[in-house]
Amino acid sequence: MLNSRVKFLYRPEIDGLRAVSVVLVCLFHAGVPGFSGGFIGVDVFLVISGYLITSLIVDDLKGQRFSILQFYEKRARRILPVLFTVVLVCVPFAYFWMLPEDYSLFLKSLVGVFLFSSNIVFFRSVDYFNPTAEEQPLLHTWSLGVEEQFYFFFPLLLMGLYRNRSLLFLFILGTVVLSFSLSQSFSARWPAFNFYMLPTRFWELGVGALLALWLPAKSINNFSLFLRLTFNVLGLAFIITGAVIYDSSTPFPGFYALLPVLGSVLLIVFAKSTSPDFVSRLLSLRPLVALGLLSYSLYLWHQPVLAFGKLRLLDAPSWKFNALLLILSLLLAIGSYFLVERPCRYSKIFQGRKALTWSVCAILMGLSYPAYSLMGNAALNGRYSPQVVWLSNSSNFDNPDLEKCRGNRVGSHCVYPPPLLARDFSGKIAVWGDSHADQLMPMFVDIGKELGFSVLEFSFPGCPPIPGIRRLDVAGVDCSQNKKALNFLLKDQTVKIVILHAYWQHYIDDENAFIENADIYSETHKVIQALSEAGKTIVLIGPVPKHPTNPRLVVAKSKHFGYEFRPQLTIQDHIANTIVSRSLLADFERSFASVSLFDPSAYLCKAIVCAVTFDGQMLYRDSNHLASQASVLLMQPLKQLIRKISRDG
Numbered sequence: 001m002l003n004s005r006v007k008f009l010y011r012p013e014i015d016g017l018r019a020v021s022v023v024l025v026c027l028f029h030a031g032v033p034g035f036s037g038g039f040i041g042v043d044v045f046l047v048i049s050g051y052l053i054t055s056l057i058v059d060d061l062k063g064q065r066f067s068i069l070q071f072y073e074k075r076a077r078r079i080l081p082v083l084f085t086v087v088l089v090c091v092p093f094a095y096f097w098m099l100p101e102d103y104s105l106f107l108k109s110l111v112g113v114f115l116f117s118s119n120i121v122f123f124r125s126v127d128y129f130n131p132t133a134e135e136q137p138l139l140h141t142w143s144l145g146v147e148e149q150f151y152f153f154f155p156l157l158l159m160g161l162y163r164n165r166s167l168l169f170l171f172i173l174g175t176v177v178l179s180f181s182l183s184q185s186f187s188a189r190w191p192a193f194n195f196y197m198l199p200t201r202f203w204e205l206g207v208g209a210l211l212a213l214w215l216p217a218k219s220i221n222n223f224s225l226f227l228r229l230t231f232n233v234l235g236l237a238f239i240i241t242g243a244v245i246y247d248s249s250t251p252f253p254g255f256y257a258l259l260p261v262l263g264s265v266l267l268i269v270f271a272k273s274t275s276p277d278f279v280s281r282l283l284s285l286r287p288l289v290a291l292g293l294l295s296y297s298l299y300l301w302h303q304p305v306l307a308f309g310k311l312r313l314l315d316a317p318s319w320k321f322n323a324l325l326l327i328l329s330l331l332l333a334i335g336s337y338f339l340v341e342r343p344c345r346y347s348k349i350f351q352g353r354k355a356l357t358w359s360v361c362a363i364l365m366g367l368s369y370p371a372y373s374l375m376g377n378a379a380l381n382g383r384y385s386p387q388v389v390w391l392s393n394s395s396n397f398d399n400p401d402l403e404k405c406r407g408n409r410v411g412s413h414c415v416y417p418p419p420l421l422a423r424d425f426s427g428k429i430a431v432w433g434d435s436h437a438d439q440l441m442p443m444f445v446d447i448g449k450e451l452g453f454s455v456l457e458f459s460f461p462g463c464p465p466i467p468g469i470r471r472l473d474v475a476g477v478d479c480s481q482n483k484k485a486l487n488f489l490l491k492d493q494t495v496k497i498v499i500l501h502a503y504w505q506h507y508i509d510d511e512n513a514f515i516e517n518a519d520i521y522s523e524t525h526k527v528i529q530a531l532s533e534a535g536k537t538i539v540l541i542g543p544v545p546k547h548p549t550n551p552r553l554v555v556a557k558s559k560h561f562g563y564e565f566r567p568q569l570t571i572q573d574h575i576a577n578t579i580v581s582r583s584l585l586a587d588f589e590r591s592f593a594s595v596s597l598f599d600p601s602a603y604l605c606k607a608i609v610c611a612v613t614f615d616g617q618m619l620y621r622d623s624n625h626l627a628s629q630a631s632v633l634l635m636q637p638l639k640q641l642i643r644k645i646s647r648d649g
Helices: 012-029 038-062 068-097 100-114 118-125 131-135 139-161 165-189 191-196 202-217 225-245 255-270 278-283 286-293 295-311 319-346 352-375 386-392 435-439 441-451 481-491 504-509 520-533 551-561 571-577 579-591 628-648
Strands: 414-416 427-433 453-459 495-501 537-541 595-598
Touching (some): 012 038, 012 225, 012 278, 012 286, 012 295, 038 139, 038 225, 068 100, 068 295, 068 319, 139 202, 202 255, 278 286, 295 319, 427 481, 453 481, 495 628, 504 579, 520 537, 520 579, 537 628, 595 628
Parallel strands (some): 537 595
Antiparallel strands (some): 414 453
């Protein structure tokens, strides 16, 4: 199956492909329009990595000169010097610029970097596609964690099975199929694990390894120039198409990752610098090859530069501003390539046992700082004011019963007060919705107590209170409980009032919202009609003003940096952003006598801008979730509405 006489040679067109992949990743992180799927550049990297490293190991095994210690030494010289340089530069900026909660995560990510486990750290703490993830300087090192975990055992596998190369090929092929199946299965159920972890990323590296084992035995020259050109065009088209049409809502990796992976395979197989076709020539152009040589340094620099640029600003940076930061990243990459990467990689001083010794020492020294800081709680060591510390902790603005009640299955829903204490209450109010409803539960409970109602909670994150409709841009969401919630409410005659509250702007107005059933009007109409016919009175809570950034963190930054804070959302912007959802909800109020509409913006946006604080109270948890403290403005008018409804009913 394998030809033992072919020696692995340098291929400049692969450096050109590296350049394409790193550019896509950089443009994605910079938010440049048209590259919402640029994150697939990492998948291209993984295929290339699997191909190149396996090719080099196989070449050494053929010549009977492979040494596992030499392999790790070369990896150390290749990976660690620039990585440690970038980390060293990040530390002072993180220390002075990051807010406490983010700084604590940065310290944990430092540990992850030095132990090659940052993918595990971020799997446990960060949604890669959440806008707040963009402020983590070392977020991109998750892919290095995946690679180094792969190369921790893969060379040993090649050594053990190399003599039986057919078995080796079949074993890797079977593992690739298993990993891909796992990735496809996990894409909806456990999206974070699927994105970050080696078991569901192995297949991409494995495909590259299979290429390295198969390709030398095949003569690509047997293919006509037309076929080679066709395959090269398809390969490049696959990668660019994925970068353009994919976005944060794409379940990834899994089936959708086939596009960049197959594109990479086609280009690795058919693109040759000596070939006359234009794709091969394009990838072999000197500027592109040079950028490919810089790709590792550029990849390491771009995320910290973009993250710290965003951290220092109150407003979300424009893609044009980020493009300037990418130029700075390129300059830093050029400097580190010539001053750090090349000298450490090729210098005789940094070779053999010295390289491994220095690497171990650097890792131990690197671990000492975050370990000490975390143990000593250095994130809160007095350099932050108490108010900044308070604002930075998102849990201070959650529903206190968040973990207990959100997402509970029907039948174990939360009742306020508990049933044994609710005997003297005249009836029940049911609050049904997504996480937006859950955030305001303390207010609903207080209103119920004052008006003599017990309160039931049915809140399912990512699910509007409409059976059959859910967000598809958040994988792993289970909305099946909504149908049970509706049936429960229809049967329970003690429930007098049903409050429906959800992230209406996202489900209805936002262009990037994806829902299972696009006919949200008719589906909502069915729910309201069924509840009305069951004798329920319905209160629709209108869309909450959504801010362009997280107001809580913006206020914390303004206090930390001494900036003057100005609210960013005007009432005119809010009306324009919610014109469809507001119209739809108002239509239900006109169509059903049992429906009343409560508009939060009438109390949050009394002036030209929509407030984010009131009397020193923070009104928002993040850009679109109100904090439980928002009841300071909303409780009295909503209580008056419910009192009127209960009297009229």
